[in-house]
Amino acid sequence: MKTITMTTPTMKTFATSGLLAITMPLAALSAAAQDAPAGYTGMQTEMKPFRWPSKTPEGCPFPASDSLAGIEFTGRYRNYTNADTWYPTWADDGNLYSPWTDGYVLANGDKYIHFAREGEFAKPEDPKFPKDCYPCNSGNNELAGRPRAATAQAKIVGDDPLNLQVINVAPRVEADPAPYIGRYPCGSLCHNGVWYYGTYSIWRPAGLGPFVGFRYSSDQGKTWVQTTCTPTQPLFGEDPAKAPVKFGAPHFVDFGKNMQHSPDGKAYLVAHGATRREAQLEWQMADQVFMARVTPSPATINDPKAYEFFAGYNAEGKAQWSNDFAKVKPLLTWEGRLGIVTVSYVAPLKKFLMFISRATSLASDAPHDTMILESGAVDGPWKLVEYLPAFGPNAYFVNLPTKFISKDGLTGWLCYSSCWDNKANFRPGNPVGSHYAMSLHEIRLLPRVSPPADKAPAASAAPAVPAAAAGAAAAPAAADATALTWRRTATSLALVRGANVLWQAVADPAQGKPYFHPLATPGGVVVSDLRPADHPWHRGLWWSWKLINGLNYWDEDPKTGRCEAATELLNWAAETRVDGSARITFALSYHPWDGAPVLTEKRVVDVSAPTEQGYSMEWMSTFTAVGAVVLDRSPAGYAGFSLRLGPEQRKWTFTDGDGRSGQPAIHGQPTRWVKLSAGSNAPAVAIFDHPANSRHPARWYVDQSMPYFSPAPLFERPVEMAAGTTATFRYQVHVTDHDPGEPAMNATWGAFK
Numbered sequence: 001m002k003t004i005t006m007t008t009p010t011m012k013t014f015a016t017s018g019l020l021a022i023t024m025p026l027a028a029l030s031a032a033a034q035d036a037p038a039g040y041t042g043m044q045t046e047m048k049p050f051r052w053p054s055k056t057p058e059g060c061p062f063p064a065s066d067s068l069a070g071i072e073f074t075g076r077y078r079n080y081t082n083a084d085t086w087y088p089t090w091a092d093d094g095n096l097y098s099p100w101t102d103g104y105v106l107a108n109g110d111k112y113i114h115f116a117r118e119g120e121f122a123k124p125e126d127p128k129f130p131k132d133c134y135p136c137n138s139g140n141n142e143l144a145g146r147p148r149a150a151t152a153q154a155k156i157v158g159d160d161p162l163n164l165q166v167i168n169v170a171p172r173v174e175a176d177p178a179p180y181i182g183r184y185p186c187g188s189l190c191h192n193g194v195w196y197y198g199t200y201s202i203w204r205p206a207g208l209g210p211f212v213g214f215r216y217s218s219d220q221g222k223t224w225v226q227t228t229c230t231p232t233q234p235l236f237g238e239d240p241a242k243a244p245v246k247f248g249a250p251h252f253v254d255f256g257k258n259m260q261h262s263p264d265g266k267a268y269l270v271a272h273g274a275t276r277r278e279a280q281l282e283w284q285m286a287d288q289v290f291m292a293r294v295t296p297s298p299a300t301i302n303d304p305k306a307y308e309f310f311a312g313y314n315a316e317g318k319a320q321w322s323n324d325f326a327k328v329k330p331l332l333t334w335e336g337r338l339g340i341v342t343v344s345y346v347a348p349l350k351k352f353l354m355f356i357s358r359a360t361s362l363a364s365d366a367p368h369d370t371m372i373l374e375s376g377a378v379d380g381p382w383k384l385v386e387y388l389p390a391f392g393p394n395a396y397f398v399n400l401p402t403k404f405i406s407k408d409g410l411t412g413w414l415c416y417s418s419c420w421d422n423k424a425n426f427r428p429g430n431p432v433g434s435h436y437a438m439s440l441h442e443i444r445l446l447p448r449v450s451p452p453a454d455k456a457p458a459a460s461a462a463p464a465v466p467a468a469a470a471g472a473a474a475a476p477a478a479a480d481a482t483a484l485t486w487r488r489t490a491t492s493l494a495l496v497r498g499a500n501v502l503w504q505a506v507a508d509p510a511q512g513k514p515y516f517h518p519l520a521t522p523g524g525v526v527v528s529d530l531r532p533a534d535h536p537w538h539r540g541l542w543w544s545w546k547l548i549n550g551l552n553y554w555d556e557d558p559k560t561g562r563c564e565a566a567t568e569l570l571n572w573a574a575e576t577r578v579d580g581s582a583r584i585t586f587a588l589s590y591h592p593w594d595g596a597p598v599l600t601e602k603r604v605v606d607v608s609a610p611t612e613q614g615y616s617m618e619w620m621s622t623f624t625a626v627g628a629v630v631l632d633r634s635p636a637g638y639a640g641f642s643l644r645l646g647p648e649q650r651k652w653t654f655t656d657g658d659g660r661s662g663q664p665a666i667h668g669q670p671t672r673w674v675k676l677s678a679g680s681n682a683p684a685v686a687i688f689d690h691p692a693n694s695r696h697p698a699r700w701y702v703d704q705s706m707p708y709f710s711p712a713p714l715f716e717r718p719v720e721m722a723a724g725t726t727a728t729f730r731y732q733v734h735v736t737d738h739d740p741g742e743p744a745m746n747a748t749w750g751a752f753k
Contacts, residue, residue: 048490049074049444050508052388052431053517053530054501058648061334062384064499065374067351069448070386072489074411076442077433080166081105081154083136084417086438087251087342088156088401091190092258096156096403097169097221099185099197102420103436104133105154105168136172139182139202148174149183151199153221161404161413161440169221177201180209180231184283187214189252189267191259191296194218200249201231203240206282206362208248210234211271214301227302235304236325244281246273246290246328253352253378254344256402259296261345266293268378270331270341270354279335284359284368284396286338288330291379293321310379319379331380332373339368342399343378348409349445352378353385355398357416360390367533368394385445390531392418392434404440410447413440484580484610493574493584495610500524502610503617503735505584506539507572514569514586514603515539516617521737522610525683527676529646537563538644538708541733543621546639546714547632548590549598554639565592579609599721600624614736618752622728625721637668637715638701641731643687645676645707652678654702654709655742657749663704670697673749674709677739684739687711690730691753694719 050073083103088096136152152172158164177183182202189196195217201209213229229235238245250271255261262268272286279287291310300306308321312329322328332338339358346353354373359366367390373382398416405412418434429435487494487501494504500520507514517540519528528540537544537556544567546554551565570587583606590599606618619641633639645652655661656671666674672691677684689698689711698711711731713719721727732752734740740748 048508050431050491051487051489051494052386052391053504054386055389055518055526056384056387057337059334060337060384060387062332062373062382065383065385065448067448068374068385069446069487069496071372072444072446073431074442074444076162077431077440078162078164079433079435079437079439080164081438082133082436083152083438084420084436085138085185085397086415086417087185087188087397087399088403088415089188089190089195089252089254090257090401090403091195091220092193093220094257096401097188097190097195098154098156098438099188100152100154100438101136101138101150101185103137104135105152105166106133134168134170134172138184149177150174151183151185151197153195153197155220159403161442166438173215173224173226175199175212175226177231183212183231184249186211186249187252187269189259189296191267194296194298195221196252196296196301197221197224198250201234202283206284207240208245208273208281208283208286209240210238210245211236211247211250216298216301225298229302235302236307237304240281244274244277244279246275246288247271247292248273248281249283249340250292251342251399254342254400254402256345256347261347263378265295267296268293268343270343272339272341272356273330275330276335280362282359282362284339284357286358287333287335289332289338289341289354289356290328291331292328317381319377332382337369337371340396340398342397344400344402344405344412345378346400346405346409346412346445347402348405348407351376351409353400354382355400355414357391357396357398359394359396366394368392368396370395370398390430392416393430394418394420395434395439396420410445411442412445413442415440484578486576488574488576493576493582495580495582495607497522497580497610502580502615503607505574505605507569507584507586509569512563512567512569513539513542513544514572514588515542516605517541519685519733519735521614521683521735522612523683523737525737527645527649527683527685527735529644532644532647532706534706535644538642538706541617541643543601543603543619543641544639545590545599545631546634547630549630550632551592553590554634562593565590577609580615581609582607597626599626599629613738613740614734616735617733618730619733620728620730622726623721624726625723627723629721630718631714631721632718633712633714636701637699637712638710639714640710640712641687641729642708642710643685643733645685649676649678649707650704652676652684652707654704654707656700657697657746659742663702666700667702668699668715670699672697673745674700674702674711675739675745676707676709679739680741681738684734684736686734686736686745686748688732688734688749688752690732693729693731694727 083100085101086098088098138149150172153169155167180201186200187198196214198214200211203209213227213235215224217224250269253268269292274281274287294307309328311320311322311327343354352375356371370388370391372385375382395416395418418429485496491508492506495502517528517530518526520526568589572586575583586603588601589597591597603621608616656666657673658671673688675686699715701710701712
């Protein structure tokens with residue numbers, strides 16, 4: 001969305017750091033390229049379905065959904081325009097109408113083209129202005145070259161998300177942002193032939209100012225009646241200089257065409273805000289979500305007395321409403337974790353879905369997390385469907401237009417924008433197709449076939465998702481919350497225990513190196529990390545050579561996302577068993593990008609059936625040299641079998657099979673096993689080096705700051721392989737909820753050898 005540059009002494013400079021990429025199919029496109037690839041249309045229909053790695057932060061206050069297990073992306077997407085702030089509303093004429101700003105809409109209304117930033121704020125008569133598009137900008141009025149901020153509007157025609165026309169409804173509408181530095185679109189609703197369009201203020205470089213009010217149109221946006229409210233006299237009377245804003249950027253709940261599924265004929269609004277003075281309250285950051293409702297009409301929409309505000313729950317758990325703004329209570333609270341919020345009603349499932357997107361920091365390219373919640377009622381209570389870290393990688397304004405929800409309610413299209421920090425340069429985003437645009441991505445809701453770990457349904461409870469719609473049997477009454485289920489896609493296999501993913505294998509040819517993430521204890525503690533910002537090529541539990549015949553197979557170019565040479569996944573297969581054990585096999589080839597294979601690998605991973613204590617993985621990789629091969633490492637010594645853990649494990653302690661403790665004592669030393677533990681009778685993860693391995697006992701690369709550890713066969717010197725020779729490496733990994741202690745660890749290694 002917003003890179004707001006101040007020219008006053010109050011200017012803030014936001015640091016720019018490297019893009020944090022979550023592992024998903026990613027085109028090898030340069031983030032610095034000034035143009036999209038030749039022939040790029042913004043549409044893709046050939047990707048395979050995938051799950052975004054979900055990782056719920058500790059302290060999440062929302063229980064797991066007992067009806068929905070998450071979402072799956074089908075891989076289909078389409079981009080329209082070069083602008084953001086798209087909140088489509090479904091009008092009674094069958095079309096969608098949406099605000100938009102900060103970019104361009106093309107005059108022909110049906111193509112995606114990437115423009116460089118030059119001319120973004122130019123007027124149509126300026127030679128720099130692209131002649132086939134219409135611009136709008138809502139931010140700093142000096143940059144915009146006019147005394148007022150502007151907001152624009154568009155009609156979206158068509159029923160197929162892959163074949164829409166986005167037609168600007170000119171002219172853009174200018175309004176004075178003073179005393180604030182921007183005035184942006186928010187809540188948008190078409191109801192009974194009237195389009196209501198809200199704007200809110202930006203306070204300081206990125207801070208959330210007050211919601212101003214609604215303009216409205218009775219001719220589909222061609223002409224507007226302006227609100228009588230102003231930034232200094234906003235609809236709800238809020239002033240960020242006096243108290244944190246609660247209703248800074250409200251959005252209407254999407255009840256379907258012409259608000260047809262409203263439970264009481266009222267329009268409901270959700271907004272992000274805060275009550276704490278110390279809260280980080282920005283256009284995309286908040287502590288809380290608030291709700292209001294109103295019977296929409298031109299007479300009521302800008303009348304604060306016509307609104308009711310959510311005022312908490314009574315003793316029976318029923319929502320309370322008040323006309324007194326002073327009595328407003330948050331609908332949701334999670335300090336430091338909430339942000340932009342939208343809600344859509346999925347009529348076939350009788351479910352409300354809430355989407356919350358939040359930046360992880362104020363850096364201009366900071367990743368954004370997206371959270372999805374569900375409820376059977378518009379006022380809650382709300383339960384967690386999925387938490388998607390670094391989605392987009394900075395997706396924002398996430399919403400679900402109800403027009404594109406399938407008849408069974410299980411398929412829809414996420415609408416969002418991404419990569420606002422470098423919209424002047426083409427970048428494919430992550431997942432692929434995430435753009436600074438009206439970016440549409442098809443998703444499928446995944447019904448839960450077993451109850452979450454924190455709540456099994458009562459014997460009389462009916463399934464929240466109809467079995468016929470789900471395409472699967474309903475969960476049995478009083479089902480075991482620790483039941484094991486397999487979740488398989490074309491590129492992944494996961495073992496799910498209750499509500500937790502115990503482990504997931506990802507084998508995507510587009511990514512090359514297979515990996516395991518998440519790895520979690522039976523109690524739900526995730527011990528692996530995926531593509532962290534400091535080393536985005538780290539992939540949970542994985543294998544990567546460093547140098548083969550002088551070419552780098554480890555580090556990825558930040559511009560292309562590729563290593564110097566290719567680790568190619570040729571095929572993979574998985575055998576699963578009812579007890580939760582599995583055998584997964586992989587065939588890989590190592591070669592220059594345009595060259596023949598120099599090394600091949602056959603990999604077999606046997607995963608044990610989990611117990612209450614934990615589970616183990618036995619990993620065996622057999623490498624065959626096609627020609628003469630030199631396997632080398634960086635001067636630091638790392639290469640091979642590796643485990644990258646999350647920041648939560650930085651406080652844990654390394655110990656080894658020779659009684660040493662801590663990184664300084666263990667790093668570079670030979671030993672038969674290394675363990676990282678949270679303490680006695682607490683979660684732990686360990687790696688065992690098999691005595692048949694070359695150079696056993698391995699010297700270990702250990703880094704507490706990441707944390708990361710690896711039995712490194714190349715730590716001291718390279719390995720040379722003659723053509724046709726093989727080398728086999730075997731390791732065992734144990735993930736447990738309770739540290740077994742040194743005697744048990746030694747016994748496990750003894751059984752392994």
